[in-house]
Amino acid sequence: MFLPSIKSTFLLWFFVFTACGNQGKTSDSNKKNKDFAVANTQKDSILVAANRTTDYLPLLKDKKVGIVANQTSVVFKKNGYTHLVDSLINHSITIKTVFSPEHGFRGKADAGEKVKNSVDTKTGLPILSLHGKNRKPTKKQLENLDIVVFDIQDVGVRFYTYIATLQLVIEACAENNIPVLVLDRPNPNAHYIDGPTMEAAHTSFLGMTEIPLVYGMTIGEYAQMINEEGWLSNGVKADLKVIPLKNWTHKTPYNLPIRPSPNLPNATSIALYPSLGLFEGTTINAGRGTEFQFQRYGASFLDSTQYSFKFWPRPNFGSKSPKENGTKCYGKDLSDITTMNEVTLKWLIDAYNNAHTEKGIFLKSGFTKHAGTEKLQQQIGAKKTEKAIKETWKPGIEKFKKIRKKYLIYS
Known part of the structure; x- marks a missing residue:
């Protein structure tokens, strides 16, 4: 594997993290956030x-x-x-x-x-x-x-x-x-x-x-x-x-040997990012302000009777002012997921259905910018199933695949 060596003022020492300060019965004290220091699956066989x-x-x-x-x-x-x-x-x-x-x-x-x-x-x-x-x-x-x-x-x-x-x-x-x-x-x-x-x-x-x-x-x-x-x-x-x-x-x-940005600390966060990144356009915290960015989600206004997991976001490396700063958040821990082969909406729909707030979870323009369409928010609001929503994605995906095929360098 490639271990970092600080030989230049250009290098980021990415092993330093700030403790997220979680409290309560469900905490991170006995969990480890597997960082990019783990061995690359391909070791040195891949030549960048x-x-x-x-x-x-x-x-x-x-x-x-x-x-x-x-x-x-x-x-x-x-x-x-x-x-x-x-x-x-x-x-x-x-x-x-x-x-x-x-x-x-x-x-x-x-x-x-x-x-x-x-x-x-x-x-x-x-x-x-x-x-x-x-x-x-x-x-x-x-x-x-x-x-x-x-x-x-x-x-x-x-x-x-x-x-x-x-x-x-x-x-x-x-x-x-x-x-x-x-x-x-x-x-x-x-x-x-x-x-x-x-x-x-x-x-x-x-x-x-x-x-x-x-x-x-x-x-x-x-x-x-x-x-x-x-x-x-x-x-x-x-x-x-x-x-x-x-x-x-x-x-x-x-498995990336260096975190590509402050809030993608490991392979799990990168695998979950396409799905949990949609929370960026909502009022739900997706792990920012903890050591498990994009490996969990939650909010103080999610139904506490539906979730056993809770966490407290606090300012840390990469998140100076996280959503729900210092507040007990009820939600789900997804840090045991290692791979993803699709974008899933189940967690977004889950949060929407269990949110106790009159304002709803969606931010006015932020969610549309992340989703790329107004339709997704409308579909979730109309209680469409994940399967029904994903059916509407297929024409755009197929059209794109035809364009993409012309520019592929690798099989």
């Missing part, structure tokens, strides 16, 4: 694109390079890893600018939190935030760059904003005639396609294209699709090259 240096270093030689990166942008070694920025500098590649996505370059900021521009203290490189004043690189920010490299670990869920950053970066580079090089990484949710398809009327930074909630593509495959399908503004097209993975397919299990 960042490790394929002989394939991309010649493309960067004698070029002024911009790089879109965060704490997951690493080159793996036998006993650890080196950040891609450090690796490129060690290979005498000239890096001029580092662009950072949501959560920042070190991956520490809360979801949605604006991140300021900064300077790396080790190298003196400017770090320009794409989740602050602007989410798309400006013409001025791209000045004097010969090529932009994109290398960020994705988890394959539409409202996970790294793919929105990817789209805006490719678009900006296309508009300014700058080539883009994407270093591909495995998608841990690539083994299925499911969920409602984003509707054009509801596109936002939580979903910029009309794709299903779980789209079953690596970030490299997705980059090719948005570039070739005319989904960039005004139909522009970038000079795009993808360096592919080796020894990986869409069915290959992959």
Whole structure:
């Protein structure tokens, strides 16, 4: 397995967690949150694109390079890893600018939190935030760059904003005639396609294209699709090259060695994220403010007679102000679930049916942005069954699969 080695100011020490402060008969005191320090299922057999240096270093030689990166942008070694920025500098590649996505370059900021521009203290490189004043690189920010490299670990869920950053970066580079090089990484949710398809009327930074909630593509495959399908503004097209993975397919299990963002601490959270992420558009807490983010849900206003599990959210790493802060939440613990092969609505429907609140659980615009459609809230409110709701997703999924097929790199 790949154990972290802090050799650079670029690396995030992701083993430190803040205790969630749970109390009562049902607590986390005897439970362990299995972090990404567990062995990778495939160990070192999978070769991420960042490790394929002989394939991309010649493309960067004698070029002024911009790089879109965060704490997951690493080159793996036998006993650890080196950040891609450090690796490129060690290979005498000239890096001029580092662009950072949501959560920042070190991956520490809360979801949605604006991140300021900064300077790396080790190298003196400017770090320009794409989740602050602007989410798309400006013409001025791209000045004097010969090529932009994109290398960020994705988890394959539409409202996970790294793919929105990817789209805006490719678009900006296309508009300014700058080539883009994407270093591909495995998608841990690539083994299925499911969920409602984003509707054009509801596109936002939580979903910029009309794709299903779980789209079953690596970030490299997705980059090719948005570039070739005319989904960039005004139909522009970038000079795009993808360096592919080796020894990986869409069915290959992959346990991420570094948490991709503060509130996805392990493989269970990533597997449950497509389903529990829909709670982000509600008043229900989905584990933020505990050590089990996206592995549980609950609220003070859920029927206490229906749930034996309870927890108390408190501010912690990645969640400065969680929903139901300091309040006893009644709900369900899902931390024993290890894999998912679908987006399920059973937990969302369960919470809706057991909520004692006149206001309901849905946030006015937040839920629609996450779901990509107004229909899902209406269907749940009308007491439609999960099976009936999922039937309505099929036409959009089948349409998408036909488009997706053209851009698959892996079997």
